[in-house]
Structures are given as structure tokens and as C-alpha cells.
Amino acid sequence: MILKTKLFGKVYQFSSVMDVMAKANEVKSGDQLAGVAAESAEQRVAAKVVLAQLTLEDLFNNPAVPYEIDEVTRIIIDDVNLRIFNEIKHWTVEELREWLLDSRTTDYDIKHVGRGLTSEMVAAVAKLMSNLDLVYAAQKITVMKTANTTLGEKGRFSARLQPNHTTDNIDGIMASLMEGLSYGIGDAVIGLNPVDDSTESVKSILHKFEEFRSEWEIPTQTCVLAHVKTQMEAMRQGAPTGLVFQSIAGSEKGNTAFGFNANDIAEAKAMALQQGQVAGPNVMYFETGQGSELSSDAHHGVDQVTMEARCYGFAKRFDPFMVNTVVGFIGPEFLYDSQQVIRAGLEDHFMGKLSGISMGVDVCYTNHMKADQNDAENLLMLLGTAGVNFVMGIPNGDDVMLNYQTTGYHETATMREMLNRRPTREFEQWMEKMGFMADGKLTDLAGDASVFLKR
Known part of the structure; x- marks a missing residue:
């Protein structure tokens, strides 16, 4: 798991998966208030580059709050379909994004794979999407x-x-x-x-x-x-x-x-x-x-x-x-x-x-x-x-x-x-x-x- 990248001759090093996640986020005043936001547009891009190459297994193994101390984490992890997760755990976040946006990927496909995702994976792929991407991917999914x-x-x-x-x-x-x-x-x-x-x-x-x-x-x-x-x-x-x-x-x-x-x-x-x-x-x-x-x-x-x-x-x-x-x-x-x-x-x-x-x-x-x-x-x-x-x-x-x-x-x-x-x-x-x-x-x-x- 690599948490650094080099852009325009400068190395950007991140301290943890959640540090990457925070700094890859689009500008939000709440993240700035919390002191977790990227300090520059360049750092934000670097974080997105690193996040794109993390695997779904990396995210599974690094929940936002430790399993032992948080009931929300336990619910999220315990409800994952491990058979489906094991089929996709080597996907990178970038590959998940490309798969979601592929015109051949159907509502059925997304619902199936969705059972193998944790919330951190869901958040990660959203951070790599443009507004149009978010609209296009969401309109594929029907939840009744x-x-x-x-x-x-x-x-x-x-x-x-x-x-x-x-x-x-x-x-x-x-x-x-x-x-x-x-x-x-x-x-x-x-x-x-x-x-x-x-x-x-x-x-x-x-x-x-x-x-x-x-x-x-x-x-x-x-x-x-x-x-x-x-x-x-x-x-x-x-x-x-x-x-x-x-x-x-x-x-x-x-x-x-x-x-x-x-x-x-x-x-x-x-x-x-x-x-x-x-x-x-x-x-x-x-x-x-x-x-x-x-x-x-x-x-x-x-x-x-x-x-x-x-x-x-x-x-x-x-x-x-x-x-x-x-x-x-x-x-x-x-x-x-x-x-x-x-x-x-x-x-x-x-x-x-x-x-x-x-x-x-x-x-x-x-x-x-x-x-x-x-x-x-x-x-x-x-x-x-x-x-x-x-x-x-x-x-x-x-x-x-x-x-x-x-x-x-x-x-x-x-x-x-x-x-x-x-x-x-x-x-x-x-x-x-x-x-x-x-x-x-x-x-x-x-x-x-x-x-x-x-x-």
C-alpha cells in the first residue's frame, strides 16, 4: 500500500488511508474546520492519484473508525457479503470507478457488487468522480x-x-x-x-x-x-x-x-x-x-x-x-x-x-x-x-x-x-x-x- 506520489517534482506523503481520503475530498468548509482538508489544489490532486491506486482490500482493512470501538463500523463490516468482496478486493478505486461508469454495467451488476462494498469504498469512489459522473452512475441504480x-x-x-x-x-x-x-x-x-x-x-x-x-x-x-x-x-x-x-x-x-x-x-x-x-x-x-x-x-x-x-x-x-x-x-x-x-x-x-x-x-x-x-x-x-x-x-x-x-x-x-x-x-x-x-x-x-x- 503506497501512500505517496510525486507530482511536478514534489513528493506528497500521506500519513494514513484516512488522511488520503480526507485530502482527496472536494473542497468542504467542514473539512477545513476539522483541519483535515488538503492545503492546496496540488495536494488534493496528489491525494486523488494515491487514492485511485488503493485497492478495495486496503479500504476494507482500514475503516474510518476501528472495529473494536465503534458499533457503526461493526455493522458495516459484518454486513459485507464476503464472497462478493473476495471477488473484487483486488480492484483499485480507479477500476471501481471505471466499472461503474461503463455503459455495459447494469443496475443488477451494481446491486450485486454493492453487497461487497464497505462505506469507505463507496466514499472513496465518489471522491474520484466529477459531478456528471455522480449523476450518470446514480441514474443507473433503481432502489424500490x-x-x-x-x-x-x-x-x-x-x-x-x-x-x-x-x-x-x-x-x-x-x-x-x-x-x-x-x-x-x-x-x-x-x-x-x-x-x-x-x-x-x-x-x-x-x-x-x-x-x-x-x-x-x-x-x-x-x-x-x-x-x-x-x-x-x-x-x-x-x-x-x-x-x-x-x-x-x-x-x-x-x-x-x-x-x-x-x-x-x-x-x-x-x-x-x-x-x-x-x-x-x-x-x-x-x-x-x-x-x-x-x-x-x-x-x-x-x-x-x-x-x-x-x-x-x-x-x-x-x-x-x-x-x-x-x-x-x-x-x-x-x-x-x-x-x-x-x-x-x-x-x-x-x-x-x-x-x-x-x-x-x-x-x-x-x-x-x-x-x-x-x-x-x-x-x-x-x-x-x-x-x-x-x-x-x-x-x-x-x-x-x-x-x-x-x-x-x-x-x-x-x-x-x-x-x-x-x-x-x-x-x-x-x-x-x-x-x-x-x-x-x-x-x-x-x-x-x-x-x-x-x-
């Missing part, structure tokens, strides 16, 4: 999962309806929900971020969501994005829980900071399958975001792309219905501007899909970042081409409760029309029955929330 409905089918483009409210006022929540549904938003999930995440509040909202969903026979799933343990308690008390949510990290220390471990997630999944409202078999909803491990001092000196990939390796153990990278939410300390946000969104989407995850992206930014709505729409169009499973739908793209900017109802409708995509199959049929859609196009009734007030 089923809760009440099926997400990820070819030709479909879905959205999470996020009717957040600053005080959890149920009338305000339902007004946003009804308008969103009339635009075709919510086929992925109706998911609320609660201000009050007490068990009683979560139960109340879940009951209201399920009452409304049942009354109008809406083929989707619901979720209140409280802490996983709060959702479990709500289930124990009889709440009609749909998907079970939790934010996750790429290290055991990060998950501990979030207040859970793998056993908690396994218990929540088992409870949802036994007592939850969705049919399954996929009942879990996870959220991630580059930089979350650094923000909780749980990154172990590893770059944020590698730690993000490890989130997907952890998530895969629990076969989630959906994983959402909230790509620009943490702020400029981790992704400074639109260029970094766009790159991160494409990296996360590709890495999630290569990991076998039903992947969505919250195309978002905070108001103190060097980004605006045009930048968000640029990323949205790239992700649509890449075959993203779902995005967010929030009134006017402005989340007044979480105080960040994302995609609204109209953006999803526009993307569907431009790319000839439709909501999930079951949801499209419901839209046509309600008169909101005909032949894959929104009707004049779209956006008229008063339809739901006429009974």
Missing part, C-alpha cells in the same frame, strides 16, 4: 421500497409533504397539508417536524394525520419526526404510527449524541412491524447530513463525505423505506456556498444509492449561506436527472419553523412535467380520483385545498 406504497419505481418522482408550523397549531398544519396534497405532494410521506416532541403532542398529531388519511383514503404513509424513543412510547400508548424516524450519524459516538444505539433502532423497527400503521416491510425513515459528526465532535478526524457514507452503511442494516440527506441545513461552517452544497447533494445521493438505499435529498440552504433559490433549483434539476427518489415539499419552499429554505410544491410539479415523471403509482391513481391530475398532468383543481373542506 414499500411501506403502504412503493417508492423508487422508474418513471416516478416523489415528495415528502412537510407541513411544519411554528407552534404546532393543528389548523395551520392541516392547511399546509391539504394544499400540498392537492399539488401531488406527499406521495413519499406526510412528515411533520414537531416543535413540541412530547409523547402527548406526537400522539395527537399522529391521530390527526391518520384520521385525515383514512377519511380521504390517501395512499401514503405518515410520520412525526420526534426522537425514536418518543415515537416508540407513542406506539406503546396506541398511536397510529406510520414510518418511524431518527436522525443518524456515521459513528457510534455520533449516534450516542443523538441519544440512541443500534439496539434501539432494531427494537423500533420490530415494534413498527408489529404495531405500526404501515404494511411494510420497510418501516424506517432516517435523516443524515454532511457535517453532523463534526458538529457533535464525533468525526474521529475523518472527512465528512466518508462519515456520511457510513450513515448509509448503518442505515442499510435496518432496510429503511427512505433516507433523506438534509444537504445544506447545518450551515456554512460545513458547506460554505452553493458549489459545495451542490457537490454534497450529488455525492450523498450517489453514495446512498450505491449502498442500496432508497435515497432522497432535502435540497436546502440556510439564510446565512452563500446560496439562493436558483442554486437550489440547479441542484434539484441535477438530482432529477440522477433519479432521486424524493425531495421536500414545503409551502413556498420556506420552512418557517426550522428557518431554512428548500423546495416547494411547485418545484416538484415542474420537475414531474419536465422529466415526464409521476407520483407513486398508488398516489397517482388517488390524484386522478380526486380530480387533481389527469393523464399525468395537474388539472385546474390542483392547489385548491378547499376540496377537503366540502364534506
